[in-house]
Amino acid sequence: MPSTSDEAVIQQSFDASLILSLARDNDPDGFTHWTVFDNLQEGLDSGRWVAFIAFKSGLPIGAILLETEEEGRLWIDLLIVSKKHRGMHVGRSLVEHAVTYGMEHDHRVLFVDVDYDNTLALQFYLALGFTNAGIVTNYYSDGSGAVFLTRPLS
């Protein structure tokens, strides 16, 4: 069943082009850091990736994309909230959906890598109970570094 938070309705999505257009339109700089998800549709169909989209008044305003990994790891590959709807707990609600999904599917830990310079996102994840697990330099394709954060799923 979809659930609501701050008037947003969150639903699982299998629509790769919608997820990618949300990311491209709302975080063009971040988008260039990410892997080009050429095979995203195939991955959503097979269950390798799982996505949730937040809708408000029927319009998509945010998305989270999770990669299911071996050994119980669940990665947040993409999290985006439209600029107009930030600060309204849409991002928090999308991450909580990821947590619920991970627990229901026996994943052990949620991981995310965040651009070292993305102070806002770091504050966001720390506020949601993630722990800084370390820094990797020269991580993204443009040479920038990443902070790794984790949140246990038990």
Ligand SMILES: CC(C)(COP(=O)(O)OP(=O)(O)OC[C@H]1O[C@@H](n2cnc3c(N)ncnc32)[C@H](O)[C@@H]1OP(=O)(O)O)[C@@H](O)C(=O)NCCC(=O)NCCS
């Ligand atoms: C990061 C992002 C997803 C946050 O989404 P959001 O819906 O605006 O965040 P929320 O409203 O759910 O905020 C949850 C908590 O994060 C923290 N937070 C959010 N925005 C913040 C800001 N601008 N400054 C400081 N803390 C902030 C707060 O603790 C907040 O809780 P509170 O409102 O009860 O104090 C959004 O800013 C975004 O899409 N950024 C661009 C893409 C990106 O950087 N993605 C993450 C990289 S993986």
